[in-house]
Amino acid sequence: MVAKTSELLKQFSPGRILLPVVLGLGIVGYTLYGEWVKSDLPMGEVLDRFAWTSRSVFWIALALLMMMLRDFGYMWQLRILTDRKLEWRTCLEIILLWDFFAAVSPSMVGGAAVAVFMLVKEQISIGRSTAIVFTTVFLDQVFYTSLPFFASLFVPQADIFAPLHYIRSELLGTSMMVGFWVAWGGLVVYLILLIAALFVAPHWINWWLTRLLMLRMFRFWRSRGLHMVNDLLTASRDLRDRKSIFWFQVWVATSLAWIGRYLVLNCVLAAFSPVPMTLFDHLLAIGRQAVLWIVMVLSPTPGSAGVAELGFSWLFRDFAPAGVALGLAILWRLISYYPYLIIGVPVMTRWVKRVYGSDVRQPRIGID
Template identity: 35%
Template sequence: MELDSKKIFKTLNPNKVWIPILFGVAIVFYRFYTDDSITYDNLNLIFSAKIIPFVLAILLILARFLGYMYRIRAISSEELSWGSSMYIIILWEFASAVTPSVVGGTAVAVFILLKEGINLGKSLAFVMLTAILDNLFFVVAALVSLIAAPDAMFPSNLTTIDGIEEGSLLFGGLKPIFYVSYLLIMVYTFIMFYALFVRPRAFKWFLLKVTSIRYLKKWRYRAYEYGNEIIWASANLKGKRLNYWINISLVTIFIWSVRYLQLNLLIEAYSENSLLDHIIIYSRQIILWITMLIAPTPGGSGFAEYFFEAFFARYLQDYTLVTMVLWRILSYYPFLLLGAIFLPRWIKRVFFKKQEKKDAPSDNA
């Protein structure tokens, strides 16, 4: 894994916040331009929200953040302080928000953990374990949703976005996009689980064997490095007790449940829906999220806003645009803002302050 500081800080660049913001804003302006029923007066609908679900939706930002902090501390067996956990989560989420999901922030996360005093083997283990836990949630939750209500998970009314007709190639491609994304996540998770917990050395052997093929030899050294990383990470996860795995699994379920319930609360703030409707809304978010994982834009920005209507307009009616904007503001933009604010402080904290301590004269001098 390349941990070049220059490349890392190209990702952790506060100026990158404008890219996903511009994608999202462009979609909102597009909706104003193409739909005559949407006017600036519609924005006044924001003030008609029911107070309790609206406030709860805001509070879930904090619940999600604390859940992330608690999980990284639990994964590290409390080697990380609460302060270190806060910086790690803010910058990790910031990196994920300013890069496409397929790129992710793995190298950035390992780099941040290293700078917070966690050795390379453990840093790799913690990041890989986090990815496996998150992916397992998607795989299981999506499977349960599809089994429970396969016909309700995908939008049936495909005319909710102006200019796109029912049965169009764009919407007709949603199911294939989802199933391709789902299959890729499932295969990747299985391979990572097997490599990390079952046969790490066999996985390294397989990588070296594959890259011994003539046309793949240029990746042989990279495969050798990655195989070693898997072995180091696996060694650092051995011997963990059952309560360790139960704890981090439950907090993972909590984190993603909170993340999805936020939209349920926003929809409840502007409309009346049954319990079954809310179950479908929750499940559709999982479908949309997995589909967004192969979006080429940073954090799926623009993609999420564009397809929001198709998935949730039937539950919101005239409040669709307002709810969509609020959903993205509450679920996506907080970590963009926090990352831009805390990145300079973190750089000063881990680079300059540690250097000052190193250069300070000792008492015995």
């Protein structure tokens, strides 16, 4: 799971950074133009519906604060998981870079390998670093696989899933409802495997997965797979004896991060909603957003570029003024996604200079 420095720095090429931006905005721009043509409305009228008022400014400012809350939650989580060996500034650098690598990678890939690499370079042992990353992945999986059903305790499930019944995705070739259940089922299987490998039967899972990877059909993934299997066993040894207070604290930090992440979208909707959103509306938006995050897992594009924006416009069209759903989707991503692409380069430059004593832009990239 540990990357080499040269592989890490390749991620900062202009092409890797521009690809998700161009791809996401290209898909959205094409769809936005098609919807505008079909609506047969003058551009001036469409823009009038996207008017900024004191209310919209307040909610967008609150959305920015929610992003800060989200990053603080992950910083606090990392401080707990490292037994407070890392300073707050170091935690912030790692979180920002972790988000950068997640932004330039498909959703299923994320930035886990890079996170282990950075933690090791911060003098955290490889076993502890592996345990930290797997714990973060495990807690995230628990949160967003259970949230759609937790939300249904307060909002009728039919209202949460209603838009998916009528949307046909050209990307998936079928109903988005099918796409959701495929993604959710895969995440649940992965979560069950993580629970078994980390807490229930780590040695048995290690033995079973090792034998499975030795089959001829998995020869292309064998080397990487065996590394991950061993990493799981290492992480299990670190995590199984942790006390209840540790798990309580890390779960509170994780929940804080995800609450901040979810409320960003709610704030964007509230900023331009034709009528003020009620508590029920906010709960409904959270439920649908939980569905959106799971559907985004299916995306093969870096950072779910394009799929996230289109999914937003499909699921939240009834919250937005007519004709501006995709515009709100772009605004949501401008707050919650694209900044990490911009911040990543200077933060990485600073981090490499601090760790190696040289600039990331200089040719000393052969260090492992």
